[in-house]
Amino acid sequence: MIINGLGDITVDISYGGAFYAFVDAQTFGLDVNKSRTRDLVDAATAVTKAVKAQVKLNHPVSDDLAFLYGTILTDGKDEYSSEPTSNVCVFAEAQVDRSPTGSGVTARVALQFHKGLIALNQTRMFQSGATGSKFTGRAVEMVVLLF
Numbered sequence: 001m002i003i004n005g006l007g008d009i010t011v012d013i014s015y016g017g018a019f020y021a022f023v024d025a026q027t028f029g030l031d032v033n034k035s036r037t038r039d040l041v042d043a044a045t046a047v048t049k050a051v052k053a054q055v056k057l058n059h060p061v062s063d064d065l066a067f068l069y070g071t072i073l074t075d076g077k078d079e080y081s082s083e084p085t086s087n088v089c090v091f092a093e094a095q096v097d098r099s100p101t102g103s104g105v106t107a108r109v110a111l112q113f114h115k116g117l118i119a120l121n122q123t124r125m126f127q128s129g130a131t132g133s134k135f136t137g138r139a140v141e142m143v144v145l146l147f
């Protein structure tokens with residue numbers, strides 16, 4: 001996907017109660033734990049705008065939920081590890097979440113499970129690059145939706 005001013009990059013989109021776009025911050029030369037919040041917000045906002053312009057989202061049961069809520073920049077450490085993986089969620093009107101984001105972690109777990117990077121019931125820890133606060137998450141069941 002072409003992101004204005006940031007080039008041609010790969011974006012994952014996943015749902016965990018809201019839709020989020022996911023990009024490894026290193027793609028933009030950024031570090032979710034160390035970069036300036038302004039730079040992280042600018043990159044995430046550019047991704048959100050590009051996805052909104054280029055991707056039509058569908059939700060199986062509620063059209064009201066068929067929209068991109070934000071972009072989550074990650075440290076790229078999606079393979080299973082007992083160490084936390086960091087992310088920064090920029091949602092709604094370019095707000096930065098203090099937490100790793102409940103719906104965002106849920107979406108990230110679904111994405112990691114979908115990619116075969118974590119197994120069912122394998123708990124991962126997620127850390128906010130903004131504040132250091134931590135959540136854990138795990139996939140408990142695989143459900144196939146036909147729509």
Ligand SMILES: O=C(O)[C@H]1NCC[C@@H]1O
Nearest residue numbers: 091097099101102103104
């Ligand atoms: O953790 C959450 O899911 C909420 N916090 C910011 C984005 C969502 O509204």
